[in-house]
Amino acid sequence: MDVLHNLLHGFALALTPYNLWMAVVGCFFGTIIGILPGLGPSATIAMLLPFTFGMSPVPAMIMLCAIVYGSKYGGSTTSILINVPGENASVVTTFDGYQMALQGRAGAALGISAIGSFIGGVVGMFGLIFVCVPLVEFSLKFGPAEYFSLIIMGMLTVVFVGGKSIIKSLMSAVIGLGLGLVGSDVVQGAPRFVYGIPELMDGVPFIVLVMGIFGISEVLESAEEKMKMDSIRVPFNKLWPTLSDILQSKWAILRGTIIGFFIGVLPGAGSTLSSFISYGVEKTTSKHPELFGKGAIEGVAGPETANNAACSGEMVPLLGLGIPSSGSNAMLLGGMMLYGLRPGPMLFKTNPDFVWTLIASMFIGNFILIIMNLPMVPLFAYTLRLPYSLLYPAILLICTIGVYTLNDHVFDVWAMLILGVAGYLMKKYDIPGAPMVIGLILGPILEQSLYRALSLAHGDLTTFVTRPISAVLLGISLVMTVTVLFRTVRQVRIQAADDSMMA
Protein backbone atom coordinates (compact mmCIF):
# COMPACT_ATOMS: atom_id res chain seq x y z
CA MET A 1 0.00 0.00 0.00
CA ASP A 2 2.90 2.29 0.80
CA VAL A 3 4.25 1.87 -2.71
CA LEU A 4 0.88 2.58 -4.28
CA HIS A 5 0.33 5.60 -2.04
CA ASN A 6 3.80 6.98 -2.84
CA LEU A 7 3.33 6.34 -6.54
CA LEU A 8 -0.04 8.12 -6.60
CA HIS A 9 1.48 11.03 -4.71
CA GLY A 10 4.30 11.01 -7.26
CA PHE A 11 1.72 11.18 -10.07
CA ALA A 12 -0.01 14.10 -8.38
CA LEU A 13 3.30 16.01 -8.28
CA ALA A 14 4.44 14.93 -11.76
CA LEU A 15 1.14 16.08 -13.26
CA THR A 16 1.55 19.69 -12.07
CA PRO A 17 1.70 21.93 -15.16
CA TYR A 18 5.38 22.89 -14.80
CA ASN A 19 6.62 19.31 -14.21
CA LEU A 20 4.45 18.06 -17.07
CA TRP A 21 5.85 20.78 -19.33
CA MET A 22 9.41 19.78 -18.40
CA ALA A 23 8.58 16.15 -19.29
CA VAL A 24 7.23 17.30 -22.67
CA VAL A 25 10.34 19.46 -23.29
CA GLY A 26 12.63 16.56 -22.30
CA CYS A 27 10.74 14.08 -24.49
CA PHE A 28 10.86 16.49 -27.44
CA PHE A 29 14.59 17.19 -27.09
CA GLY A 30 15.30 13.52 -26.38
CA THR A 31 13.52 12.47 -29.58
CA ILE A 32 15.38 15.11 -31.62
CA ILE A 33 18.70 14.03 -30.06
CA GLY A 34 17.91 10.39 -30.78
CA ILE A 35 17.15 11.29 -34.38
CA LEU A 36 20.31 13.34 -34.94
CA PRO A 37 23.25 10.97 -35.48
CA GLY A 38 26.40 12.11 -33.72
CA LEU A 39 24.72 13.61 -30.68
CA GLY A 40 23.92 11.19 -27.88
CA PRO A 41 21.88 11.60 -24.68
CA SER A 42 25.05 11.85 -22.56
CA ALA A 43 26.31 14.81 -24.57
CA THR A 44 22.90 16.48 -24.47
CA ILE A 45 22.55 16.11 -20.71
CA ALA A 46 26.09 17.42 -20.33
CA MET A 47 25.16 20.45 -22.45
CA LEU A 48 21.90 21.16 -20.65
CA LEU A 49 23.05 20.58 -17.05
CA PRO A 50 24.43 24.12 -16.50
CA PHE A 51 21.19 25.64 -17.76
CA THR A 52 19.09 23.67 -15.27
CA PHE A 53 20.84 25.16 -12.23
CA GLY A 54 18.18 27.82 -11.84
CA MET A 55 15.46 25.14 -11.66
CA SER A 56 14.46 23.07 -8.65
CA PRO A 57 15.75 19.44 -8.71
CA VAL A 58 12.42 17.73 -9.52
CA PRO A 59 11.58 19.44 -12.83
CA ALA A 60 15.26 19.49 -13.84
CA MET A 61 15.67 15.74 -13.32
CA ILE A 62 12.29 15.05 -14.96
CA MET A 63 13.56 16.83 -18.06
CA LEU A 64 16.97 15.13 -18.04
CA CYS A 65 15.46 11.64 -17.56
CA ALA A 66 12.97 12.34 -20.36
CA ILE A 67 15.90 13.17 -22.63
CA VAL A 68 17.44 9.74 -21.93
CA TYR A 69 14.36 7.64 -22.67
CA GLY A 70 13.14 10.01 -25.39
CA SER A 71 16.41 9.45 -27.25
CA LYS A 72 15.68 5.71 -27.32
CA TYR A 73 12.40 6.43 -29.14
CA GLY A 74 14.07 8.83 -31.58
CA GLY A 75 17.10 6.60 -32.19
CA SER A 76 15.06 4.17 -34.26
CA THR A 77 13.88 6.85 -36.71
CA THR A 78 17.25 7.35 -38.40
CA SER A 79 17.99 3.62 -38.24
CA ILE A 80 14.83 2.96 -40.24
CA LEU A 81 14.83 5.97 -42.56
CA ILE A 82 18.51 6.48 -43.42
CA ASN A 83 20.24 3.32 -42.18
CA VAL A 84 22.28 5.38 -39.68
CA PRO A 85 21.60 4.65 -35.99
CA GLY A 86 20.77 7.78 -34.01
CA GLU A 87 22.38 6.19 -30.95
CA ASN A 88 24.17 2.94 -30.06
CA ALA A 89 21.09 1.02 -28.88
CA SER A 90 19.48 1.46 -32.31
CA VAL A 91 22.28 -0.13 -34.32
CA VAL A 92 20.35 -3.42 -34.50
CA THR A 93 17.25 -1.66 -35.82
CA THR A 94 19.12 -0.82 -39.03
CA PHE A 95 19.33 -4.54 -39.92
CA ASP A 96 15.62 -4.99 -40.61
CA GLY A 97 14.16 -1.49 -40.16
CA TYR A 98 15.96 -0.02 -43.16
CA GLN A 99 15.10 -3.07 -45.27
CA MET A 100 11.43 -2.57 -44.37
CA ALA A 101 11.74 1.09 -45.39
CA LEU A 102 13.24 0.12 -48.74
CA GLN A 103 10.25 -2.19 -49.26
CA GLY A 104 7.88 0.76 -48.66
CA ARG A 105 7.04 -0.30 -45.09
CA ALA A 106 8.84 2.50 -43.23
CA GLY A 107 5.57 3.55 -41.55
CA ALA A 108 4.98 0.04 -40.20
CA ALA A 109 8.58 -0.17 -38.92
CA LEU A 110 8.36 3.24 -37.23
CA GLY A 111 4.93 2.44 -35.79
CA ILE A 112 5.86 -0.96 -34.36
CA SER A 113 9.07 0.53 -33.00
CA ALA A 114 7.09 3.24 -31.16
CA ILE A 115 4.50 0.73 -29.87
CA GLY A 116 7.24 -1.69 -28.73
CA SER A 117 9.18 1.14 -27.07
CA PHE A 118 6.03 2.26 -25.25
CA ILE A 119 5.18 -1.24 -23.96
CA GLY A 120 8.83 -1.91 -23.02
CA GLY A 121 9.09 1.45 -21.24
CA VAL A 122 5.82 1.17 -19.28
CA VAL A 123 6.20 -2.51 -18.28
CA GLY A 124 9.83 -1.77 -17.42
CA MET A 125 8.66 0.96 -15.05
CA PHE A 126 6.49 -1.59 -13.18
CA GLY A 127 9.57 -3.82 -13.04
CA LEU A 128 11.56 -0.89 -11.67
CA ILE A 129 9.07 -0.42 -8.83
CA PHE A 130 8.83 -4.12 -7.98
CA VAL A 131 12.60 -4.67 -7.99
CA CYS A 132 13.74 -1.33 -6.65
CA VAL A 133 11.56 -1.18 -3.53
CA PRO A 134 12.76 -4.53 -2.03
CA LEU A 135 16.31 -3.70 -3.12
CA VAL A 136 16.13 -0.40 -1.24
CA GLU A 137 14.77 -2.13 1.88
CA PHE A 138 17.65 -4.60 1.69
CA SER A 139 20.35 -2.02 0.98
CA LEU A 140 19.34 0.03 4.02
CA LYS A 141 21.38 -2.55 5.94
CA PHE A 142 24.51 -1.34 4.12
CA GLY A 143 27.28 0.32 6.08
CA PRO A 144 30.47 1.94 4.71
CA ALA A 145 32.16 -1.47 4.20
CA GLU A 146 29.22 -2.71 2.12
CA TYR A 147 29.20 0.50 0.07
CA PHE A 148 32.92 0.14 -0.60
CA SER A 149 32.45 -3.45 -1.81
CA LEU A 150 29.35 -2.51 -3.82
CA ILE A 151 31.17 0.29 -5.65
CA ILE A 152 34.08 -2.08 -6.38
CA MET A 153 31.61 -4.62 -7.81
CA GLY A 154 29.69 -1.98 -9.79
CA MET A 155 32.84 -0.52 -11.30
CA LEU A 156 34.22 -3.95 -12.21
CA THR A 157 30.94 -4.86 -13.93
CA VAL A 158 31.00 -1.63 -15.92
CA VAL A 159 34.61 -2.32 -16.90
CA PHE A 160 34.04 -5.97 -17.83
CA VAL A 161 30.79 -5.56 -19.73
CA GLY A 162 30.86 -1.95 -20.92
CA GLY A 163 33.50 -1.62 -23.64
CA LYS A 164 35.00 -3.59 -26.49
CA SER A 165 38.30 -4.06 -24.65
CA ILE A 166 38.52 -4.76 -20.92
CA ILE A 167 42.00 -3.23 -20.68
CA LYS A 168 40.81 0.00 -22.31
CA SER A 169 37.71 0.16 -20.08
CA LEU A 170 39.89 -0.45 -17.03
CA MET A 171 42.30 2.25 -18.16
CA SER A 172 39.42 4.69 -18.52
CA ALA A 173 38.03 3.81 -15.07
CA VAL A 174 41.45 4.20 -13.42
CA ILE A 175 41.93 7.62 -15.06
CA GLY A 176 38.46 8.58 -13.76
CA LEU A 177 39.34 7.42 -10.24
CA GLY A 178 42.59 9.38 -10.50
CA LEU A 179 40.73 12.52 -11.56
CA GLY A 180 38.39 11.95 -8.61
CA LEU A 181 41.39 12.31 -6.29
CA VAL A 182 42.11 15.85 -7.49
CA GLY A 183 40.95 18.56 -5.08
CA SER A 184 40.73 18.38 -1.32
CA ASP A 185 41.59 15.31 0.72
CA VAL A 186 38.37 13.78 2.12
CA VAL A 187 39.87 13.25 5.58
CA GLN A 188 42.03 16.30 6.31
CA GLY A 189 40.77 18.68 3.62
CA ALA A 190 44.33 19.28 2.45
CA PRO A 191 44.84 20.15 -1.24
CA ARG A 192 45.77 17.17 -3.38
CA PHE A 193 47.12 17.11 -6.99
CA VAL A 194 46.03 20.73 -7.59
CA TYR A 195 49.50 21.95 -8.70
CA GLY A 196 48.82 25.46 -7.47
CA ILE A 197 45.76 25.89 -9.72
CA PRO A 198 43.03 27.40 -7.48
CA GLU A 199 40.24 26.28 -9.87
CA LEU A 200 41.13 22.65 -9.07
CA MET A 201 40.66 23.04 -5.30
CA ASP A 202 37.08 21.74 -5.56
CA GLY A 203 38.19 18.85 -7.78
CA VAL A 204 37.88 18.31 -11.53
CA PRO A 205 34.48 19.84 -12.33
CA PHE A 206 32.10 17.06 -13.36
CA ILE A 207 30.31 19.14 -16.01
CA VAL A 208 33.56 20.31 -17.60
CA LEU A 209 34.73 16.70 -17.87
CA VAL A 210 31.50 15.33 -19.34
CA MET A 211 31.08 18.22 -21.76
CA GLY A 212 34.59 17.62 -23.01
CA ILE A 213 34.55 13.82 -23.05
CA PHE A 214 31.00 13.42 -24.41
CA GLY A 215 29.95 16.76 -25.94
CA ILE A 216 33.00 18.21 -27.70
CA SER A 217 34.46 14.84 -28.70
CA GLU A 218 31.17 13.72 -30.31
CA VAL A 219 30.97 16.98 -32.24
CA LEU A 220 34.58 16.65 -33.44
CA GLU A 221 34.02 13.05 -34.51
CA SER A 222 30.76 13.78 -36.31
CA ALA A 223 32.20 16.87 -38.01
CA GLU A 224 35.11 14.77 -39.24
CA GLU A 225 32.76 12.17 -40.73
CA LYS A 226 30.85 14.91 -42.63
CA MET A 227 27.56 13.05 -42.46
CA LYS A 228 25.25 13.30 -45.44
CA MET A 229 21.72 12.25 -44.61
CA ASP A 230 19.21 11.36 -47.28
CA SER A 231 15.98 10.30 -45.66
CA ILE A 232 13.25 8.04 -47.03
CA ARG A 233 10.00 10.07 -47.02
CA VAL A 234 7.13 8.74 -44.92
CA PRO A 235 3.59 10.00 -45.63
CA PHE A 236 1.54 10.99 -42.54
CA ASN A 237 -1.25 8.50 -43.36
CA LYS A 238 1.02 5.44 -43.49
CA LEU A 239 2.40 5.42 -39.96
CA TRP A 240 0.31 2.74 -38.33
CA PRO A 241 1.30 -0.89 -38.59
CA THR A 242 -1.47 -3.25 -39.68
CA LEU A 243 -3.20 -5.61 -37.23
CA SER A 244 -1.25 -8.52 -38.71
CA ASP A 245 2.03 -6.60 -38.12
CA ILE A 246 1.08 -6.14 -34.46
CA LEU A 247 0.02 -9.78 -34.02
CA GLN A 248 3.24 -10.92 -35.70
CA SER A 249 5.28 -8.78 -33.29
CA LYS A 250 3.45 -9.54 -30.03
CA TRP A 251 5.83 -12.26 -28.77
CA ALA A 252 8.88 -10.28 -29.89
CA ILE A 253 7.62 -7.32 -27.84
CA LEU A 254 6.96 -9.54 -24.81
CA ARG A 255 10.38 -11.21 -25.00
CA GLY A 256 12.05 -7.84 -25.67
CA THR A 257 10.46 -6.39 -22.52
CA ILE A 258 11.71 -9.20 -20.29
CA ILE A 259 15.19 -9.38 -21.84
CA GLY A 260 15.57 -5.60 -21.90
CA PHE A 261 14.57 -5.04 -18.30
CA PHE A 262 16.78 -7.74 -16.79
CA ILE A 263 19.80 -6.86 -18.96
CA GLY A 264 19.25 -3.21 -18.04
CA VAL A 265 19.40 -4.01 -14.32
CA LEU A 266 22.96 -5.40 -14.72
CA PRO A 267 25.48 -2.60 -14.29
CA GLY A 268 27.40 -1.92 -17.49
CA ALA A 269 25.21 -4.05 -19.78
CA GLY A 270 22.69 -1.39 -20.76
CA SER A 271 20.35 -0.91 -23.66
CA THR A 272 22.81 -1.62 -26.50
CA LEU A 273 23.56 -5.15 -25.28
CA SER A 274 19.87 -5.80 -24.58
CA SER A 275 18.90 -4.87 -28.15
CA PHE A 276 21.56 -7.19 -29.61
CA ILE A 277 20.50 -10.07 -27.33
CA SER A 278 16.85 -9.51 -28.18
CA TYR A 279 17.65 -9.59 -31.91
CA GLY A 280 19.59 -12.82 -31.44
CA VAL A 281 16.72 -14.39 -29.49
CA GLU A 282 14.15 -13.35 -32.11
CA LYS A 283 16.24 -14.78 -34.92
CA THR A 284 16.81 -18.05 -33.03
CA THR A 285 13.16 -18.53 -32.06
CA SER A 286 11.72 -17.46 -35.43
CA LYS A 287 10.19 -20.01 -37.80
CA HIS A 288 11.72 -17.97 -40.65
CA PRO A 289 15.21 -16.90 -39.54
CA GLU A 290 16.16 -16.45 -43.20
CA LEU A 291 13.92 -13.35 -43.31
CA PHE A 292 16.05 -11.57 -40.67
CA GLY A 293 18.17 -8.88 -42.26
CA LYS A 294 15.68 -8.69 -45.12
CA GLY A 295 12.89 -6.79 -43.38
CA ALA A 296 11.48 -9.01 -40.60
CA ILE A 297 9.22 -6.92 -38.38
CA GLU A 298 10.19 -8.96 -35.28
CA GLY A 299 13.77 -7.79 -35.87
CA VAL A 300 12.56 -4.22 -35.26
CA ALA A 301 9.94 -4.86 -32.57
CA GLY A 302 12.13 -6.99 -30.24
CA PRO A 303 15.27 -4.80 -30.06
CA GLU A 304 13.34 -1.52 -29.91
CA THR A 305 11.22 -2.86 -27.05
CA ALA A 306 14.32 -4.22 -25.31
CA ASN A 307 16.28 -0.97 -25.43
CA ASN A 308 13.43 0.99 -23.83
CA ALA A 309 12.78 -1.68 -21.19
CA ALA A 310 16.53 -1.62 -20.46
CA CYS A 311 16.29 2.11 -19.91
CA SER A 312 13.82 1.44 -17.05
CA GLY A 313 15.99 -1.44 -15.80
CA GLU A 314 19.05 0.83 -15.69
CA MET A 315 17.23 3.04 -13.18
CA VAL A 316 17.19 0.16 -10.62
CA PRO A 317 20.92 0.29 -9.71
CA LEU A 318 20.91 4.06 -10.10
CA LEU A 319 18.00 4.87 -7.81
CA GLY A 320 18.27 1.84 -5.52
CA LEU A 321 22.04 1.70 -5.00
CA GLY A 322 23.43 4.92 -6.45
CA ILE A 323 25.49 2.97 -9.00
CA PRO A 324 25.18 4.24 -12.60
CA SER A 325 25.27 1.54 -15.24
CA SER A 326 25.84 3.63 -18.37
CA GLY A 327 27.23 6.95 -19.52
CA SER A 328 23.83 8.65 -19.60
CA ASN A 329 22.97 7.31 -16.13
CA ALA A 330 26.32 8.61 -14.86
CA MET A 331 25.17 12.03 -16.14
CA LEU A 332 21.90 11.67 -14.23
CA LEU A 333 23.78 10.64 -11.08
CA GLY A 334 26.13 13.60 -11.49
CA GLY A 335 23.13 15.88 -12.03
CA MET A 336 21.43 14.63 -8.86
CA MET A 337 24.65 15.10 -6.88
CA LEU A 338 24.99 18.66 -8.18
CA TYR A 339 21.54 19.28 -6.67
CA GLY A 340 22.74 17.85 -3.36
CA LEU A 341 20.87 14.55 -3.76
CA ARG A 342 22.73 11.30 -3.25
CA PRO A 343 20.99 8.45 -5.12
CA GLY A 344 20.79 5.24 -3.13
CA PRO A 345 18.56 3.69 -0.50
CA MET A 346 18.54 6.77 1.73
CA LEU A 347 17.12 8.87 -1.10
CA PHE A 348 13.86 6.89 -0.80
CA LYS A 349 13.75 7.80 2.90
CA THR A 350 15.00 11.39 2.79
CA ASN A 351 13.48 12.56 -0.53
CA PRO A 352 10.54 10.26 -1.29
CA ASP A 353 8.72 13.04 -3.16
CA PHE A 354 11.65 13.43 -5.52
CA VAL A 355 12.04 9.69 -6.23
CA TRP A 356 8.36 8.90 -6.70
CA THR A 357 7.70 12.01 -8.79
CA LEU A 358 10.60 11.00 -11.02
CA ILE A 359 9.25 7.45 -11.37
CA ALA A 360 5.72 8.72 -12.07
CA SER A 361 7.08 11.20 -14.61
CA MET A 362 8.70 8.30 -16.49
CA PHE A 363 5.31 6.59 -16.81
CA ILE A 364 3.84 9.86 -18.08
CA GLY A 365 6.87 10.41 -20.33
CA ASN A 366 6.23 7.13 -22.13
CA PHE A 367 2.65 8.23 -22.85
CA ILE A 368 3.88 11.63 -24.06
CA LEU A 369 6.41 9.93 -26.31
CA ILE A 370 3.95 7.60 -28.01
CA ILE A 371 1.53 10.48 -28.56
CA MET A 372 4.38 12.65 -29.83
CA ASN A 373 6.13 10.01 -31.91
CA LEU A 374 3.42 8.20 -33.82
CA PRO A 375 1.85 11.16 -35.61
CA MET A 376 4.91 13.42 -35.63
CA VAL A 377 7.62 11.14 -37.00
CA PRO A 378 7.57 12.79 -40.45
CA LEU A 379 8.03 16.17 -38.74
CA PHE A 380 10.93 14.87 -36.65
CA ALA A 381 12.44 13.39 -39.79
CA TYR A 382 12.64 16.94 -41.20
CA THR A 383 15.40 17.69 -38.69
CA LEU A 384 17.58 15.27 -40.66
CA ARG A 385 17.64 17.85 -43.45
CA LEU A 386 19.44 20.35 -41.21
CA PRO A 387 23.05 20.37 -42.44
CA TYR A 388 25.48 19.15 -39.79
CA SER A 389 27.93 21.86 -40.86
CA LEU A 390 25.53 24.40 -39.29
CA LEU A 391 24.60 22.21 -36.33
CA TYR A 392 28.06 21.56 -34.89
CA PRO A 393 29.16 25.21 -34.53
CA ALA A 394 25.87 25.76 -32.65
CA ILE A 395 26.57 22.76 -30.35
CA LEU A 396 30.12 24.01 -29.70
CA LEU A 397 28.72 27.43 -28.80
CA ILE A 398 26.14 25.98 -26.40
CA CYS A 399 28.84 23.86 -24.71
CA THR A 400 31.16 26.85 -24.38
CA ILE A 401 28.49 29.14 -22.94
CA GLY A 402 27.26 26.36 -20.62
CA VAL A 403 30.71 25.74 -19.19
CA TYR A 404 31.52 29.45 -18.92
CA THR A 405 28.34 30.19 -16.98
CA LEU A 406 29.27 27.61 -14.29
CA ASN A 407 31.79 29.90 -12.56
CA ASP A 408 32.41 32.68 -15.12
CA HIS A 409 35.92 31.22 -15.58
CA VAL A 410 37.62 31.01 -18.96
CA PHE A 411 39.75 28.26 -17.32
CA ASP A 412 36.73 25.94 -17.48
CA VAL A 413 36.32 26.59 -21.21
CA TRP A 414 39.98 25.72 -21.89
CA ALA A 415 39.72 22.64 -19.68
CA MET A 416 36.61 21.52 -21.61
CA LEU A 417 38.34 21.99 -24.96
CA ILE A 418 41.44 20.06 -23.82
CA LEU A 419 39.24 17.26 -22.43
CA GLY A 420 37.25 17.35 -25.69
CA VAL A 421 40.41 16.64 -27.68
CA ALA A 422 41.29 13.89 -25.17
CA GLY A 423 37.77 12.46 -25.58
CA TYR A 424 38.11 12.55 -29.37
CA LEU A 425 41.40 10.63 -29.17
CA MET A 426 39.74 8.16 -26.78
CA LYS A 427 37.01 7.55 -29.35
CA LYS A 428 39.61 7.07 -32.08
CA TYR A 429 41.35 4.42 -29.97
CA ASP A 430 38.08 2.82 -28.80
CA ILE A 431 38.56 3.81 -25.15
CA PRO A 432 35.08 4.20 -23.61
CA GLY A 433 34.35 7.45 -21.77
CA ALA A 434 31.62 6.11 -19.45
CA PRO A 435 33.98 4.24 -17.02
CA MET A 436 36.00 7.45 -16.64
CA VAL A 437 32.95 9.51 -15.71
CA ILE A 438 31.70 6.77 -13.38
CA GLY A 439 35.19 6.64 -11.80
CA LEU A 440 35.17 10.41 -11.29
CA ILE A 441 31.76 10.32 -9.59
CA LEU A 442 32.20 7.17 -7.55
CA GLY A 443 35.90 7.68 -6.70
CA PRO A 444 35.33 10.16 -3.85
CA ILE A 445 32.42 8.04 -2.48
CA LEU A 446 34.65 4.96 -2.65
CA GLU A 447 37.39 6.78 -0.75
CA GLN A 448 34.97 8.07 1.89
CA SER A 449 33.46 4.61 2.36
CA LEU A 450 36.93 3.08 2.72
CA TYR A 451 37.93 5.69 5.28
CA ARG A 452 34.71 5.34 7.32
CA ALA A 453 34.77 1.53 7.20
CA LEU A 454 38.36 1.43 8.43
CA SER A 455 37.64 4.05 11.11
CA LEU A 456 34.72 1.99 12.44
CA ALA A 457 36.84 -1.18 12.37
CA HIS A 458 39.84 0.60 14.01
CA GLY A 459 41.95 0.05 10.91
CA ASP A 460 41.14 -3.66 10.63
CA LEU A 461 41.11 -4.55 6.90
CA THR A 462 39.32 -7.85 7.54
CA THR A 463 36.09 -5.85 8.13
CA PHE A 464 35.44 -6.11 4.38
CA VAL A 465 35.38 -9.92 4.49
CA THR A 466 33.98 -10.53 7.97
CA ARG A 467 30.78 -8.57 7.28
CA PRO A 468 28.56 -11.01 5.29
CA ILE A 469 27.06 -8.66 2.68
CA SER A 470 30.42 -7.04 1.99
CA ALA A 471 32.06 -10.47 1.74
CA VAL A 472 29.42 -11.66 -0.77
CA LEU A 473 29.85 -8.51 -2.90
CA LEU A 474 33.64 -8.86 -2.88
CA GLY A 475 33.24 -12.59 -3.63
CA ILE A 476 31.14 -11.78 -6.71
CA SER A 477 33.79 -9.26 -7.78
CA LEU A 478 36.49 -11.90 -7.37
CA VAL A 479 34.53 -14.53 -9.32
CA MET A 480 33.92 -12.01 -12.12
CA THR A 481 37.60 -11.07 -12.26
CA VAL A 482 38.79 -14.68 -12.28
CA THR A 483 36.23 -15.64 -14.96
CA VAL A 484 37.25 -12.73 -17.18
CA LEU A 485 40.96 -13.45 -16.68
CA PHE A 486 40.43 -17.14 -17.44
CA ARG A 487 38.46 -16.30 -20.60
CA THR A 488 41.07 -13.77 -21.73
CA VAL A 489 43.97 -16.18 -21.19
CA ARG A 490 42.08 -18.88 -23.10
CA GLN A 491 41.41 -16.49 -26.00
CA VAL A 492 45.07 -15.47 -26.10
CA ARG A 493 46.12 -19.14 -26.17
CA ILE A 494 43.65 -19.97 -28.98
CA GLN A 495 44.88 -16.95 -30.93
CA ALA A 496 48.51 -18.01 -30.40
CA ALA A 497 47.69 -21.57 -31.52
CA ASP A 498 45.93 -20.23 -34.65
CA ASP A 499 48.90 -17.98 -35.43
CA SER A 500 51.37 -20.88 -35.11
CA MET A 501 49.13 -23.04 -37.36
CA MET A 502 49.10 -20.25 -39.97
CA ALA A 503 52.89 -19.91 -39.75
Next chain:
Amino acid sequence: MTILGFVPTVTLFVFVILFVLERYPLLKSILYGIIMSGAVFLIFRYWLDIDLPKGLLGL
Protein backbone atom coordinates in the same frame (compact mmCIF):
# COMPACT_ATOMS: atom_id res chain seq x y z
CA MET B 1 37.09 36.95 -25.66
CA THR B 2 37.30 39.86 -23.23
CA ILE B 3 38.99 42.01 -25.90
CA LEU B 4 36.65 41.18 -28.75
CA GLY B 5 33.52 40.42 -26.74
CA PHE B 6 31.09 37.55 -27.07
CA VAL B 7 29.09 38.56 -30.15
CA PRO B 8 32.03 39.44 -32.46
CA THR B 9 33.92 36.29 -31.33
CA VAL B 10 30.97 34.03 -32.12
CA THR B 11 30.42 35.71 -35.50
CA LEU B 12 34.08 35.24 -36.34
CA PHE B 13 34.09 31.64 -35.06
CA VAL B 14 31.08 30.60 -37.14
CA PHE B 15 32.42 32.45 -40.18
CA VAL B 16 35.81 30.70 -39.94
CA ILE B 17 34.22 27.25 -39.52
CA LEU B 18 31.84 27.70 -42.43
CA PHE B 19 34.13 29.57 -44.82
CA VAL B 20 37.46 27.85 -44.11
CA LEU B 21 36.50 24.34 -42.98
CA GLU B 22 33.15 23.78 -44.68
CA ARG B 23 33.91 25.79 -47.87
CA TYR B 24 30.68 27.80 -47.75
CA PRO B 25 30.48 30.89 -50.01
CA LEU B 26 31.81 34.12 -48.39
CA LEU B 27 28.48 35.97 -48.13
CA LYS B 28 26.62 32.92 -46.86
CA SER B 29 29.29 32.35 -44.19
CA ILE B 30 29.06 35.97 -43.01
CA LEU B 31 25.27 35.82 -42.99
CA TYR B 32 25.15 32.57 -40.99
CA GLY B 33 27.76 33.99 -38.60
CA ILE B 34 25.62 37.07 -37.92
CA ILE B 35 22.37 35.09 -37.64
CA MET B 36 23.87 32.49 -35.29
CA SER B 37 25.61 34.99 -33.01
CA GLY B 38 22.46 37.14 -32.92
CA ALA B 39 20.27 34.15 -32.07
CA VAL B 40 22.65 32.88 -29.39
CA PHE B 41 22.97 36.40 -27.92
CA LEU B 42 19.19 36.91 -27.77
CA ILE B 43 18.52 33.46 -26.29
CA PHE B 44 21.24 33.51 -23.66
CA ARG B 45 21.32 37.22 -22.80
CA TYR B 46 17.62 38.08 -22.81
CA TRP B 47 15.75 34.79 -22.43
CA LEU B 48 18.06 32.86 -20.07
CA ASP B 49 19.46 36.07 -18.49
CA ILE B 50 23.09 34.96 -18.71
CA ASP B 51 25.70 37.71 -18.49
CA LEU B 52 27.93 37.16 -21.51
CA PRO B 53 31.41 38.74 -21.62
CA LYS B 54 31.55 42.18 -23.29
CA GLY B 55 34.53 43.46 -25.29
CA LEU B 56 35.84 46.85 -26.33
CA LEU B 57 32.82 47.46 -28.56
CA GLY B 58 30.45 46.81 -25.66
CA LEU B 59 29.06 43.69 -27.37
